[in-house]
Amino acid sequence: MTSSTSQPRVIVIGGSLGGLNAALWLREAGCDVEVFERVPVPLEDRGAGIVLNPATIRYFIAHRLLDVTQISASAQWFRCMGNGGDLIYEEPCRYRFTSYNVLYRGLLSCFDERRYHLGEECIAFDQDADGVTVRFSSGRVERCDLLVFADGINSIGRRLLLPEVRQQYSGYVAWRGTVEEQELSPQAFAALHEAITYSLQADNHVLSYPIPNRDGTVEDGRRLTNWLWYRNATPGAELEDLLTGRGGERFTTSVPPGFVQERHLRQLREDAAALPPAFAEMIARTREPFLQVIIDIEVPRMAFGRVCLIGDAAFTARPHAAAGSAKAAEDAWKLGEAVKACGGDVVTALERWEPGQLALGRQLVARARHVGTRLQHGRWPVGESLPFGLYEIGDSAFDDELEDLG
Template identity: 65%
Template sequence: MATKERTRPRVVVIGGSIGGLNAALWLQDAGCDTVVFERAQAPLEDRGAGIVLHPATIRYLLTHERPDIQQLAAAAHWIRFLDPSGEIAHQEPCRYQFTAYNVLYRTLLRHFDLARYHLGQECTGFEQVGDQVFVSFASGRREHCDLLVCADGINSLGRRTLLSEVQPQYAGYVAWRGTVAEQDLPPDVFAVIHEAITYSVMSDSHILVYPIPDGEGNVEPGYRLMNWLWYRNVPEGEDLDDLLTTRTGERFGTSVPPGFVQERHLRKLRADAQHLPPVFTTLIERTATPFLQVIMDLETPRMAFGRVCLIGDAAFTARPHVAAGSAKAAEDGWTLAEAIRDCGGNIDAALARWEPAQLALGQQVVARAREAGTRLQNNQWDTGTPLPFGLYAVGDNVFGDTLA
């Protein structure tokens, strides 16, 4: 008697950003019939700015095309701390690599079948019936799958549906962000920061800058962008609400994108920047459209719910100080695909195998990022203390180390 052929598990991924793309690529390789639905109407250009690369973030690329990292990222050879006058208070060698969201997103997307990457599809709900999940979209579209992967970020519909009591918690500060073309910097400023990740830590805030590829992916020194972040304490309540209210009167929740910040807030930002080390003053003055991101903590007690799972920021959102957000999302997707492969396509067995380790990883990343942020924002960070960058452990994002 002929053995019935096992059908390929059908997987729907909600969210087409870096975490969702990584998951879709690995699940596809694991033998799943995988489709991605992204609510944005157009490809995700100009989302955020810089990303500190971790081998896990580009594991798919390292496995499939062995890219020249120097063509994908800008390197930093020094960690520098500046004192209030702008003099170098401490420096030491490093081997960090920095890329831009656009560069990484476009590179990953090239590996995925665009016929399976659906834009303009906002998920509005889902229900589980037996071993199937039925997914609804604002367009009226309905999909069914054996597994629904919610890679839909900090405001995840999946998490809000499954764990309505779990909400992002404000950390007490925001990150002002921006980029400046290296060509627009005075030679003395460029000389201090172009080959380094440069910090200045103050009594109630800290600021940093590092190089990233420009919008076309150019990584040649002198033609890249300088990506800066200034973390500033803002009381919750009226002050934060006012900061998140746009020029048109709309209140945003977790960020205010370039071009939407009220002009009076930009004027204050530039005025306050006069008290920074001079290189940072220049960077902020020459940034046309600074934007801001609210710093949040988020952690869930579960990631798997029947045939639905949460990955990336939908499950755990860590403060940026450990440079592991994109890496954590990518690792969730890779380990999920490996579990499905190891379990022969058995979704239930795979989720049971996958969830415990990813919960533990998410918990330790959030805790380490919270501890670093608290110290950095409260004048408890000693100049020269090793940066807390890393996914599983501090320092594991240096390229050349084993990926296993």
């Protein structure tokens, strides 16, 4: 049996950043919320660096839980570097950077961990006029008023609701990694540590920025430097080879640290010698680079009666706008606001919520695709503004005052 509309029961599928944001904002809206994550252990060490947007940390700021300077590293400069390491452009910037682990731990600490269930994989659901029945691979069955799929790029919710939607491969992958600032030579550290730095090539591009260390340290000189190198990979045999792990495992959208074949890592480091020296050194000193396939996903709908898709489960934008985590958080906040405004009537809330989030997802995917094509094919002019932003370029910059986010 479902609960009354005065306190709707909500199940969130996916316990990452989008799912936790949804759980917290829906709890704020008066819902009884539980989160179910298919992975059996806490989601530590997922991803690497994240460019912050005010929307990403809205919950922390609105509840005055922390100071943004405690969870992020800042860059004072946006720089472009020539192949010889020469500085060819520089301007001040106001962007901040954090890591997946810092955000995940912070959001999880705000939720009731007794309502956060690991090792529970959703495999099916049925909805009727009164609620939704959710089934898990463990045999568990749950009943709720609202089912939120925040289960990411390989969403089971999207596959069940919209089986016709397919991932669209961009033609390139992102190699990623981090290195401790103190492991860099003085020359590389001086070139990189105060800045977000790009090097634009004819058919690839690379960038770096500082993020908190694994223990959360944001002290200059003790942080990590996060890097991404976008490289073309032909669909078919070349891409399939990259996605085959050391033990023959077949991956679909990313190959985690420790699983990339050694010969691919050797080739990566050899090829990096043609990059500016600071980048070549950083990549050579990275112990376990990993790779992410760059794709687009767009859905025609996000709301289905008492069921919805949020974040990457609905729209996956290329990383160049640096707004994937922000979009998931924004979807979640807007959903909580809609449920609150509708007095717990989740069907009406989803009807009101969907148009704005569809519009946001579509424009973000389109802008990130356009930016990525220009960056990857040498058509981004040196000195053009950084493409970071959720609703528009530039809205990821941080002002001194953030209190209005609540």
